[in-house]
Amino acid sequence: MNTSIDLGSTGLEVLGRDECLALMKTVPVGRIVFTEGALPAIQPVNFALDGDSVVIRIGIGSKLALAAKSAVVAFECDEFDEQGMTGWSVVLIGRAEAVGGENEKRRLADLRITPWALGSRAHYLRIVPEIVRGRRILTHVPAV
Amino acid sequence: MNTSIDLGSTGLEVLGRDECLALMKTVPVGRIVFTEGALPAIQPVNFALDGDSVVIRIGIGSKLALAAKSAVVAFECDEFDEQGMTGWSVVLIGRAEAVGGENEKRRLADLRITPWALGSRAHYLRIVPEIVRGRRILTHVPAV
Numbered sequence: 076m077n078t079s080i081d082l083g084s085t086g087l088e089v090l091g092r093d094e095c096l097a098l099m100k101t102v103p104v105g106r107i108v109f110t111e112g113a114l115p116a117i118q119p120v121n122f123a124l125d126g127d128s129v130v131i132r133i134g135i136g137s138k139l140a141l142a143a144k145s146a147v148v149a150f151e152c153d154e155f156d157e158q159g160m161t162g163w164s165v166v167l168i169g170r171a172e173a174v175g176g177e178n179e180k181r182r183l184a185d186l187r188i189t190p191w192a193l194g195s196r197a198h199y200l201r202i203v204p205e206i207v208r209g210r211r212i213l214t215h216v217p218a219v
Numbered sequence: 220m221n222t223s224i225d226l227g228s229t230g231l232e233v234l235g236r237d238e239c240l241a242l243m244k245t246v247p248v249g250r251i252v253f254t255e256g257a258l259p260a261i262q263p264v265n266f267a268l269d270g271d272s273v274v275i276r277i278g279i280g281s282k283l284a285l286a287a288k289s290a291v292v293a294f295e296c297d298e299f300d301e302q303g304m305t306g307w308s309v310v311l312i313g314r315a316e317a318v319g320g321e322n323e324k325r326r327l328a329d330l331r332i333t334p335w336a337l338g339s340r341a342h343y344l345r346i347v348p349e350i351v352r353g354r355r356i357l358t359h360v361p362a363v
Contacts, residue, residue: 086337104299104306108252108259115252115293117261119308149259155248160335162248164263191304191356193230212335 090209095165096127098209099152104191107131107202108149109171111142122150123186128203129167130174132188132196143171143200150202163211167204174199234353239309240271242353243296248335251275251346252293253315255286266294267330272347273311274318276332276340287315287344294346307355311348318343 081089090098099105105122108115118139120131129150133140148171155162174180183199190196225233234242243249249266252259262283264275273294277284292315299306318324327343334340 108261117252117295151261
């Protein structure tokens with residue numbers, strides 16, 4: 076075994092922050108995790124990175140906008156290869172903030188986040204990560 | 220527009236429970252959403268359906284085992300097509316229960332859930348869904 080690889084307690088390779096952010100840039104969809112009426116909630120969204128912040132587009136009256144605004148949320152991205160039984164996952168945790176100011180909105184428009192779903196999503200939510208964690212499945216050895 | 224399609228408020232097609240469960244059977248990885256130290260947490264896992272319950276394998280002392288046991292959790296599966304800008308997502312919400320009894324464990328072993336990650340996961344967690352929700356992106360029309 077290559078001892079330079081940081082293996083977590085679950086036998087997964089622990090990824091550094093920079094690698095986590097680089098991997099996130101390779102996928103168009105992530106999942107925002109929040110609380111809705113005291114229940115855990117998760118919703119896939121198109122997103123982009125602005126520095127190390129996650130930016131998503133939301134409808135102003137959407138459930139997501141109401142539930143996630145100013146809340147601590149998680150944001151997850153992953154990619155799995157069924158044939159190789161491998162893959163990676165990155166999770167950010169941070170506070171979700173509505174983006175205000177027309178100048179800032181114009182700047183974020185350059186990120187060209189294109190929601191695949193129908194419907195107006197003229198507003199932006201930013202998640203500033205406090206914690207960034209990533210794991211990669213190294214090699215498949217079936218567990219007993 | 221085909222008026223027989225149930226469109227949710229977000230412009231996504233609302234999927235029925237049976238279709239949700241059928242779609243879940245087509246993917247090997249889902250994501251369990253729970254709370255860990257008052258923070259939202261999410262972890263990808265290999266899973267199988269046992270009837271309409273989600274069954275996953277866990278290590279006995281794992282964070283997931285400690286945090287999710289007897290808690291209300293969400294479980295999400297999805298599949299997205301970047302070229303077609305389309306995809307679907309299913310979310311279950313229910314209580315996670317440790318599976319007890321050797322007979323039951325032997326029966327669940329027949330589900331052949333193979334964790335891709337290394338490490339012993341000799342125990343089972345079952346999520347009995349109270350709520351099953353699914354959405355599909357119908358057609359891509361870029362939002363303004």
